[in-house]
Amino acid sequence: MSEESVPLGGKVVTKPFLVLLFLAQVGAVLILYRYFFGLGAVTNLSDGYPWGIWITYDVLVGTALGCGGYAMALLVYIMNRWEYHPLVRSAVLTSVFGYTLAGLAIFIDIGRYWNGYHLFLPWYVNFNSVLVEVALCIAAYVVVLWLEMAPTILEGYPHSQKARIRRAKLERWLPVIVALGILLPTMHQSSLGALMIIAGHKLSPLWQTQLLPLLFLISAIIMGFAVVVFESLLSSIAFKRPFDTKLLAKIAGVMVWFVAGYLVLRLADLTVRGQLGLIFAGNVNSVMFLLETFCFLAPALLLAPAACRQDRARLFTAAGLLLLAGSLYRFNAYLVGYNPGPGWRYFPALPEILITVGIVAFELMAYLYFVKRYPVLHRGEHA
């Protein structure tokens, strides 16, 4: 197997690229509108539901999808399993965009964005606030991710002496960068769960628990592995590259253990708190809980027999379901299970959805540009 990564080459501006460009432009216009006329003009947010899909999808799901780099770093650098190293680069690339855009999305969401820098001034910062931990860690991790990405970008200029020297310098710092790249997501992915603890009775007991941080962390790692599998299969199909099936099957094996651990913890927690009855209450919360749990359980069963993990269709379905599972868990813990009291309702407005779609489109455009221009994807098993 070759460890070497190469740019895909080819035209950047293709038909799908133009479609994405259109969606991104629609989003951009709506974002502009939001800055002139306020959040109420483009969203269905209210005093009852102050956080909507921008927080839940762009930030929570977006960064969890960006956990590919984190999950792979755990596997390669902490568990010392270097056979997975060829998948690290593309995982880090998705992480870079997932996190950078989540960070930018926050500035669309916060009302008084011009004061945003207060988060970095010690005399303003309230260190009791969970949100401070989240904001500072995400900001720091974005920087770390770009540093992890930098060697790839510098490699894109093979004839430049300067680029080569910078790369060598950066690589000397790699252990520190990687260690930070593991610590920071551990901190903020768990804190993203801890954010909701203070909401107390407003969050249904199906999701409100002191274990929120741990459950958010484990599910983020699961989503990290799932996104690596999902993306690798998808890019092999899209760019007609050889499949990394053997490697992906191994990741699937690791993933199954994490899912099993997560489910045991989740159900044990509900049992200890005496809230199992709510699962079968027959209301929206119970249905959503069952759906969420099914999406965790089904892929674990699909991938439980080791022989089945080589099956690409099965791998793809399982990874997709796990991404859905983690996303559902986040939507449930922040929106579905959140009830501020009678009279309040929330479903995202069309412009609100289109802004999120625009951000995702921009993310995909950046991904396409990078894999074509820079050596991100490795040569593959049969090349």
Added chain:
Amino acid sequence: MDLSRRAFLKTAAVGALAATSLTPRPALAREAKARLPEALGILYDATVCIGCKACMAACKEYNYLPPDFSTPDSVWDNPLDLSAKTYNIVKLYRDGKAEVKDREVNGYSFIRRFCLHCVDPSCVSACPVSALTKDFTTGVVRYNKSACIGCRYCQVACPYNIPKFQWDSAFPEIKKCQLCDHRIAKGGYSACCEFCPNGASIFGNVRDLLKEAKRRLSLKAGEEAIYPVHRVDSADHRTHTVTPYIPHIYGAREGGGTQVLMLANVPFEKLGLPQLPDESGASHSETLMHYLYKGMIGPYVVLGGLFYLVYKNTTKQDLP
């Protein structure tokens, strides 16, 4: 997966470490915050309230708030709920035929809603940039727009949904009752209490208000009793026939206690006030955060360990 024993033990150890470090222990719980001795607050007695809304008009006037037109052809301020335009509202509870005041079944009751100025406010704990603060002396929970980033975490955190956001503004602010602290600073007191004609809302030191609330709960229904007007320590008073009370002072302990106290004869839950545990939401999340991040020692130790592993593993790569 062909996990070696060593790798398995390593994973198990890391997992166990993560599990223990992310599970809070009650032994390390943050101490509950105590009431400030000079704390100021309001006692609202729904059985004395006549629903005249003088407090609403006064609140608007002295906080320079615009009218809130809830219907297109309305000519008067007629808010349906609290909003960035309305810090204080009188609501009506109604059941069945709504015949008798202050009765749960086939009766009705008024209820005022506004910031309760928690002893241990979740909004203050949640605010990342200290835009919401609790006054060290009076305990008033105040908002500073020049610090605020508009993240709205205070709205998520508040168990009573008090902080409100200006959704229709390009330069929005959070709006909430600040107990008229601009009037207190000039020797005055909350406008809602000053203009309450019947003594339903009285202003004062929370200790005195608690005493007064207990006194009212000890009164016998049907008797005539004296109720102070405007301030708990005022010489001005009314004589009312005592209506029965639910023997509970809302705010005495709810969510760690509040500086606004309420009395009524309809269960508070039916009046829209949530049943809360004795600890505040802030104490739950702060206990957890302090446990994990006290002095940032934990994160630095973990970072050191991670660095050691990464360094060792990059130099001694375990390739198949």
